[in-house]
Amino acid sequence: MSRIALKLKGSKNALDAFTKSNITRLQQHKLFSTGSQSGRLPGKVALITGAASGIGKAAAIRFIENGAKVLLADVQDDLGKSIANDLGPNASFIHCDVTNEQEISSSVEHAVAQYGQLDVMYNNAGIIGTLAPTILDLELEGFDRTMAINVHSMVAGIKHASRVMIPHQAGSIICMASATAILGGMAPHDYTVSKAAVVGLVKSTAAELNQHGIRVNCISPHIIPTPLGVNGFKKLSGINDEKIATKMAHNLWEFKGAQCEASDVAEAAVFLASDYAKYISGHNLVVDAGFTCFKRLNFTP
Known part of the structure; x- marks a missing residue:
């Protein structure tokens, strides 16, 4: 039973009707969001x-379930x-093209104006990149666009975010990187480079912002x-069937008993x-369930 359903203050019949319905998780929030501090x-x-x-x-979804107010930014x-x-x-919601610094600045200002503060900046937006299969195929114009969206933003x-957090001496900034930043050969070059840059950016800015109580x-x-991810995998593999591409993507994992979903990354955030x-x-x-931590030795004769 959903955590939202458990909070429902009604009769057993109402709860039964709720749990047996086809109501979506988003609809649950609309019906039962009460601004709880839990x-x-x-x-x-x-x-975000x-x-x-x-x-x-x-x-x-997970931020709101955990008591936060969220400004969704997207194109x-x-x-x-x-x-x-x-x-x-x-x-x-606010429209935000993350390649435009002014729109990011305006989104931050909007969050403060609407809610009175900004505690968390989750830099999540990104693209899969050019999908160029080799360095010889990589067009630098496409490389620059990948860097603009995945790093510049x-x-x-x-x-x-720092501009409005520093006066309060508190805040949490989260950026979306990738396991491709750790292990080469997992993705096209422009995507890999962009995510490696994010890891470096986080370490560099954390060193400065720690003195202001801001975690990065x-x-x-x-x-x-x-x-x-699925669209990128389809293009790289040449497979057009979405279900097959999704299954193949899952099969890239080496962890028994579980598959990683977007909600798992949301929990980490x-x-x-x-x-x-x-x-x-x-x-x-x-x-990544330890994917980038090891390679198995093949003892097959």
């Missing part, structure tokens, strides 16, 4: 970029507005079957955003 993020205000789908959407206006509406009164996000961390997941992680900064939280 969870790991009570009273916190978060800005790329929040209209995939990991960003999953993070918005997908209709989808973003719909999700914010479904998430209830603790969610709102992170720099701007940290810069403008990143999350590095392995491939996850989000729309972004909730932890880093919360006071439970109050002494964690400059850290790259790898969510």
Whole structure:
């Protein structure tokens, strides 16, 4: 039974009807969001970029479930507005092209104007990149666009979040990196380089912002079957069937008994955003079931 359903104050018949219905998780938030101070993020205000789908959407859901107010920022206006509406009164949407520094700055200002503060900046927006199969195929114009969205936007996000967090001497900034930043050969060059740059950016800015009580961390997941990941995998593998591509993506994992979903990365973000992680900064939280930690020896004769 959903955590939201357990909070429902009604008769047993009402609860039974609720749990047997086809109501979606987003609709649950719309119906039962009460601004409760329960969870790991009570009273916190978060800005999440790329929040209209995939990991960003999953993070918005989990942040609100944990008591936060969330400003969803994305270029997908209709989808973003719909999700914010479904998430209830603790969610709102703003258009934000993360390649435009002014729009990131405006999003930060909007969060402060609407909610009075900004406690968490989750720089999640990103693209899979050119998907160029070799260095000879890589066009530098495409490389520059990948860097603009995956790195430049992170720099701007940290810069403008810091601007409003420094006066309060507190805050948590989270950036989306990738397991490809740790192990070569897992993704095309432009994507790999961009995510390695994010890890370096986090360490560099954490060294400065620690003196202001602001924590800066990143999350590095392995491939996850989000729309972004599946579409990229389809193009790289030449497979057009989405179900087959999703299954193949899952099969890249080497952990028995579980598969990583967007919600698992969202849980990692909730932890880093919360006071439970109050002494964690400059850290790259790898969510890959140990994939980048080892290689098995093949003793087959």
